[in-house]
Amino acid sequence: MKDKLSILFICNKSPWPPKEGGPIAMNNIIEGVINKGHRAKVLAINTNKYNFDPSTIPTDYKDKTKIELVYLDLGIKPIDAFFNLFSSKSYHVERFISKSFENKLVEILHQENYDIVQIETLFMSPYIEIIRNNSNAKIILRAHNIEHLIWKRVSKSTNNPIKKIYLKHLAITLENYERKIIGKYDGIAAISEKDKLFFEEQTNAPVSTISFGVDTAKYVPSNENIEEQSLFHIGSMNWIPNDEGMKWFLDNVWGDVCNIIPDIKLYLAGREMPKWLYKKESKNLRIEGEVPDALEFIKSKSISIVPLLSGSGIRIKIIESMAMGKAVISTSIGAEGINYIDGENILIADNSSETVNAIIKLYNDKELTSRIGNNARELIATNHNNEIIINKLIDFYKSLM
Secondary structure, three states, rough: OOOOEEEEEEOOOOOOOOOOOOHHHHHHHHHHHHHHOOEEEEEEEEOOOOOOHHHHHHHHHHHHHHEEEEEOOOOOOOHHHHOOOOOOOOOHOOOOHHHHHHHHHHHHHHHHHOOOOEOHHHHHHHHHHHHHHHHHOEEEEEOOHHHHHHHHHHHHHOHHHHHHHHHHHHHHHHHHHHHHHHHHHOEEEEEEEEEEHHHHHOOOHHHHHHEOOHHHHHOOOOOOOOOOOEEEEOOOOHHHHHHHHHHHHHHHHHHHHHHOOOOOOOOEEOOOOHHHHHHOOOEEEEEEEOOOOHHHHHOOOEEEEEEOOOOOOOOOHHHHHHHHEEEEEEOOOOOOOOOOOEEOOHHHHHHHHHHHHHHHHHHHOOOHHHHHHHHHHHHHHHEEHHHHHHHHHHHHHHHOO
């Protein structure tokens, strides 16, 4: 068996810059396998939704990842979206099919004999057949979520009846595709134990839990320049569950909290802040938008809130906040994939009254806030150490060969 592997990563968005959940997760694995001495090559889509200038990629990153990008417009096209209502195909997946991406993939596969091709997210699955026809590599799905579950939850929580019908259609077609395509992979790297159980029901191929890992040395908590007992949320607001969750929080929780604690502050950071959110800005609510350094932002605040009503997989920003020693208040859905103990290393709040009470509890007890934050950091150091996770992933690769 080969000691050092050659791995091609097929990414639905560029892992650089690692500024939001998906790219951070992809980048941590890519850099992790490179640091272990394996060869990596990255082929990624550069999209209008996560667009950046490729010339800004650092030279050393280009050299070690051999990254290549293909631009693809993933904007919602109303006519295509409408006619998809009468189709059994998944609109989510169809948008990722590109002849130019396919051509570049074939070219790359002919340049080197890869041992592993790792497909990042379900949405790049249409390229499985192309890989089979041009390579003997084992094909792995790195599943960031159970994708259809996100849309099933979003559709259930949506009140608009027309929107609900469309979202339900998206969820059904995506679920049908997800269940069908899983069996075509040689192996599945699930991001949580819960996701692993789902995938094991769909395929006879090996499934391993490869969680999200961090280099805890890069996450250094500090008691300096912290705005004590301040609340914060960080996440891309063009992701529907974040937008939906924040609307629910501001409509059902925040007013009651401000009535009880008039001086409390909540800071919201992340890409693509919607116009409706800026209209809510006040002395208690500050909209920071995209911040230059996410970890510095997290470091400067005290209590993380994650009011997610839908989603799947694992929340990267919870892991990062915990790694920075921050106390987190989250819904059960938000904390999925993390082996937490409620009241010890996180506070779980699944309705408005529980969320109000959890905020007040931490705001009035600095010692408890500190203790939960410290316990959270220990949890991450134990369960989400990137070096351990990368070793497990490499072992999984080799078990398939």
